[in-house]
Amino acid sequence: MxxxxxxxxxxxxxxxxVDDHLMFRAGVRASLDDRVRVVGESxxxxxxxxxxxxxxxxxxxxxxxxxxGLGGGGAEVARRCADLAPGTRFLxxxxxxxxxxxxxxxxxxxxxxxxxAITGPELSGAxxxxxxxxxxxxxxxxxxxxxxxxxxxxxxxxxxxxxxxLSAREQEVMRLIAxxxxxxxxxxxxxxxxxxxxxxxxxxxxxxxLSSRHELTRWAAARRIL
Amino acid sequence: xxxxxxxPPAPPQxxxxxxxxxxxxxxxxxxxxxxxxxxxxxVCVGVATHVGIPVRTVRLxxxxxxxxxxxIVLYVFWWITVxxxxxxxxxxxxxxxxxxRLARRLHGERRTFPVxxxxxxxILLAAAGVLVGERLGWHLEAGWALPVLVLLAxxxxxxxxxxxxxxxxxxxxxxxxxPGSVLRLGGGLLLVLVGALLLVGRTSSTAxxxxxxxxxxxxxxxxxxxxxxxxxxxxxxxxxxxxxRAREAERADIAAHLHDSVLQTLALIRASADDAxxxxxxxxxxxxxxxxxxxxxxxxxxxSLAADVRELVGQVEDAHAVPVEVVVVGDCAPDxxxxxxxxxxREALLNAVRHGAPPVSLYLEVRGDAVEVFVRDRGDGxxxxxxxxxxxxxxxxxxxxxxxxxxxxxxESRPGWxxxxxxxxxxxxxxxxxxxxxxxxxxxxxxTPSTPxxxxxx
Numbered sequence: 001m002x003x004x005x006x007x008x009x010x011x012x013x014x015x016x017x018v019d020d021h022l023m024f025r026a027g028v029r030a031s032l033d034d035r036v037r038v039v040g041e042s043x044x045x046x047x048x049x050x051x052x053x054x055x056x057x058x059x060x061x062x063x064x065x066x067x068x069g070l071g072g073g074g075a076e077v078a079r080r081c082a083d084l085a086p087g088t089r090f091l092x093x094x095x096x097x098x099x100x101x102x103x104x105x106x107x108x109x110x111x112x113x114x115x116x117a118i119t120g121p122e123l124s125g126a127x128x129x130x131x132x133x134x135x136x137x138x139x140x141x142x143x144x145x146x147x148x149x150x151x152x153x154x155x156x157x158x159x160x161x162x163x164x165x166l167s168a169r170e171q172e173v174m175r176l177i178a179x180x181x182x183x184x185x186x187x188x189x190x191x192x193x194x195x196x197x198x199x200x201x202x203x204x205x206x207x208x209x210l211s212s213r214h215e216l217t218r219w220a221a222a223r224r225i226l
Numbered sequence: 227x228x229x230x231x232x233x234p235p236a237p238p239q240x241x242x243x244x245x246x247x248x249x250x251x252x253x254x255x256x257x258x259x260x261x262x263x264x265x266x267x268x269v270c271v272g273v274a275t276h277v278g279i280p281v282r283t284v285r286l287x288x289x290x291x292x293x294x295x296x297x298i299v300l301y302v303f304w305w306i307t308v309x310x311x312x313x314x315x316x317x318x319x320x321x322x323x324x325x326x327r328l329a330r331r332l333h334g335e336r337r338t339f340p341v342x343x344x345x346x347x348x349i350l351l352a353a354a355g356v357l358v359g360e361r362l363g364w365h366l367e368a369g370w371a372l373p374v375l376v377l378l379a380x381x382x383x384x385x386x387x388x389x390x391x392x393x394x395x396x397x398x399x400x401x402x403x404x405p406g407s408v409l410r411l412g413g414g415l416l417l418v419l420v421g422a423l424l425l426v427g428r429t430s431s432t433a434x435x436x437x438x439x440x441x442x443x444x445x446x447x448x449x450x451x452x453x454x455x456x457x458x459x460x461x462x463x464x465x466x467x468x469x470x471r472a473r474e475a476e477r478a479d480i481a482a483h484l485h486d487s488v489l490q491t492l493a494l495i496r497a498s499a500d501d502a503x504x505x506x507x508x509x510x511x512x513x514x515x516x517x518x519x520x521x522x523x524x525x526x527x528x529x530s531l532a533a534d535v536r537e538l539v540g541q542v543e544d545a546h547a548v549p550v551e552v553v554v555v556g557d558c559a560p561d562x563x564x565x566x567x568x569x570x571x572r573e574a575l576l577n578a579v580r581h582g583a584p585p586v587s588l589y590l591e592v593r594g595d596a597v598e599v600f601v602r603d604r605g606d607g608x609x610x611x612x613x614x615x616x617x618x619x620x621x622x623x624x625x626x627x628x629x630x631x632x633x634x635x636x637x638e639s640r641p642g643w644x645x646x647x648x649x650x651x652x653x654x655x656x657x658x659x660x661x662x663x664x665x666x667x668x669x670x671x672x673x674t675p676s677t678p679x680x681x682x683x684x
Binding site for chain 1: 520553600602646
């Protein structure tokens with residue numbers, strides 16, 4: 001993760017923690033540093049939607065698997081809070097390794113995905129990054145994206161506005177992130193600025209959310225029965 | 227990063243290996259009417275999923291066929307006979323339980339079409355149309371229209387229980403002997419009987435023998451039509467119940483396995499509570515196992531390079547207590563080339579956890595033409611030229627192994643940045659095409675044991 005290298009001159013970011021495990025919520029609360037202020041906690045879909053509307057936090061730390069609601073978990077929370085955009089943003093935080101679950105939450109509007117193994121400072125950095133409107137990609141999410149959009153030469157977008165394929169540059173950036181490079185290392189490897197890397201990553205996030213690529217919806221299903 | 231020259235890579239699915247096609251080929255989902263994405267009864271979505279073509283095409287074809295009337299009959303037939311369900315879930319449930327993930331999947335949002343409202347609206351519209359028609363002097367023959375309507379209503383009432391039973395699953399009793407379904411059945415029968423009698427006996431009250439006979443046949447046919455869904459449902463419910471019981475037993479086996487392993491590990495952790503390293507190692511190993519069971523569908527062993535890589539990383543993590551972030555994109559069946567690649571990757575990973583510093587990451591990418599592995603660590607780095615020539619590690623067990631098989635290996639290392647080992651191996655299919663005389667065509671059968679001569683005396 002590459003999220004610790006932002007200056008911390010701003011106000012602390014208001015965060016709502018949504019997770020159905022009390023122990024985990026306590027752990028997250030304790031590990032976050034002073035760049036972040038926890039304003040509330042929720043344990044299921046419905047209370048999370050209510051809390052998000054009542055508290056209007058800048059960032060909601062959202063578990064992928066949650067009880068309640070219609071069974072849609074974190075994806076359902078993000079979808080039902082779509083009216084809070086752009087004031088409130090969502091960062092998926094999950095123990096789940098299943099690509100389909102994570103991609104479902106991203107497609108519902110989350111701005112990134114980190115695993116629960118993340119350290120406190122890294123998580124605080126990621127929250128700050130999401131609050132600033134950037135996307136947070138862990139190596140694993142980058143891997144999911146490459147899997148979804150394909151890695152072959154024929155999978156490269158030709159037009160800029162193509163939603164269903166990554167551009168060659170975006171594919172390169174995703175590959176480097178999947179290889180464990182930080183945003184900064186990606187930037188120096190490709191001779192571009194960190195800001196440009198962030199732009200690419202945001203573009204990929206947008207494609208992941210908006211693409212109607214036939215495979216992307218069928219992809220999860222196909223992978224289930226591989 | 228550059229892609230190597232060669233034939234254009236095949237799409238991931240097509241690149242899936244041949245010998246285990248049965249295990250890796252996504253099988254066709256069964257014909258079911260899903261609740262998600264349906265417009266009316268879910269017939270088109272179901273057919274599209276089953277056949278594997280876009281829904282839009284099916285809908286268009288159905289509308290075109292509907293213009294001639296056949297489409298409507300076909301649609302209604304499927305609506306009645308095809309059960310409700312998620313085809314993907316059903317396909318997945320047909321997999322053996324020990325290969326499935328255990329964690330529940332997220333539901334998609336369900337959008338249901340208000341069939342009842344639309345139906346009521348259509349009937350009202352038709353009635354209004356008839357009234358307007360009457361006013362304009364267009365005479366409808368009420369003599370046969372009413373009996374036909376009554377008959378149709380009876381059929382609809384009786385058949386509707388099939389759909390309702392599949393959808394709601396609120397009637398848990400098999401056989402449908404609940405008050406609701408009996409009422410439906412009885413009401414439907416009565417309506418059909420009345421309709422048939424009205425239809426047959428409407429011209430004259432002095433019905434002769436032939437007419438009575440026809441009436442009897444019609445009533446019998448109506449009764450058969452009415453009873454058919456009940457029998458269908460009975461048979462289906464029995465089958466479902468049997469399958470559910472078998473699955474229950476399988477799940478119990480898995481739960482037993484998981485609980486055993488978790489409890490064992492917890493006991494071990496408690497016993498070695500003073501040894502922080504050991505505790506971390508045990509917890510990490512157990513976490514990995516649980517994760518694998520919960521969140522991934524496991525492949526049949528020997529058919530998945532991705533699974534092999536994860537297992538390899540698990541062994542290294544266990545042996546050295548250093549967490550490794552693994553990202554795998556794509557998958558293929560292992561062959562001789564990839565097993566050489568994996569052995570080299572293992573050496574690289576061992577170097578990374580021994581001499582480098584965390585975080586250590588491994589990235590595997592399977593493309594149509596080649597398999598690539600990157601192993602990265604954040605240590606101090608080293609200079610390959612400084613490594614003494616008699617040291618076998620890097621030069622022979624990593625670089626040599628891959629290069630002998632026609633692959634390439636590059637080590638990039640800088641002080642303060644760490645080390646990255648990049649291994650690349652052309653896929654078996656493209657290797658054969660490029661250099662057929664040098665090597666006999668290698669069957670890419672993963673069950674073939676790797677040749678012992680490949681092991682270097684490192």
